């Protein structure tokens with residue numbers, strides 16, 4: 001497994017994280033139900049396989065199956081907590097006491113005496129949401145829990161990265177978890193650069209597009225979707241952006257973990273997505289330069 005320093009936290013974490021959502025959600029089309037005895041046992045084996053293969057970053061949330069994901073992870077890591085970076089979330093909208101209670105419930109389900117990272121579980125950070133976090137108790141609650149040693153780092157997650165900028169600029173966030181993948185590109189233009197400037201740790205939600213790209217491709221370009229591994233393309237894309245520390249990949253079966261770990265170990269990015277041209281003229285310029293280079297090489301042959 002490859003490891004990376006998670007921004008200003010200074011923690012060495014695996015180059016992919018274990019995304020804890022699918023182990024909380026049945027998916028009949030895939031024959032998956034983590035609420036059956038057999039499904040739960042499989043989910044526990046999957047988490048353990050991830051840890052065995054060196055994945056030390058685990059992302060979950062109090063809201064995933066109302067604690068179901070946390071309780072599976074807690075059972076899977078019992079007696080093996082050392083060296084793991086456990087990140088969970090608290091829903092927005094709670095007051096100070098509710099936020100503290102949620103963190104204590106997460107600690108109990110995970111069987112831990114502290115969390116490495118607690119994140120506000122956000123969608124879009126409108127002005128009202130940001131004001132609520134900063135002025136109505138939630139941030140104070142997490143700062144107090146950090147002083148008590150119950151949590152080590154504070155973060156926030158968002159589906160709309162641009163909306164998180166005001167909260168990032170307070171300097172209070174050590175880590176952000178953002179939606180960024182092959183089809184959702186917004187963060188490439190602003191948040192990823194700013195996070196790098198501030199040395200904030202960057203993790204991703206939906207790095208393989210939660211299957212959305214694959215679903216669309218299956219209907220729009222069925223030949224491509226049946227002949228190419230589009231999950232692999234998505235993982236390679238996010239691994240090729242030097243501004244991203246940890247894509248949290250949702251995985252249900254031990255075989256998925258093995259396949260993704262192998263890919264991370266073997267893959268050397270052919271370019272840095274952070275350096276790719278963005279904007280039409282810049283794309284034209286880059287293609288012109290490549291064409292000129294090809295022509296020069298052709299003349300020399």
Ligand SMILES: NC(=O)c1ccc[n+]([C@@H]2O[C@H](COP(=O)([O-])OP(=O)(O)OC[C@H]3O[C@@H](n4cnc5c(N)ncnc54)[C@H](OP(=O)(O)O)[C@@H]3O)[C@@H](O)[C@H]2O)c1
Nearest residue numbers: 019020021059157205206207208209210231248249250259
């Ligand atoms: N903060 C938030 O609001 C938020 C929101 C969404 C997600 N998240 C976090 O981000 C994590 C990742 O998001 P996600 O789980 O929605 O989606 P994802 O990681 O983009 O995609 C996960 C899906 O990809 C498939 N997959 C994974 N590895 C594969 C492989 N090697 N080959 C083929 N298929 C593979 C699996 O589906 P199949 O098993 O069906 O093949 C899996 O369920 C979540 O688990 C969660 O931790 C956070």
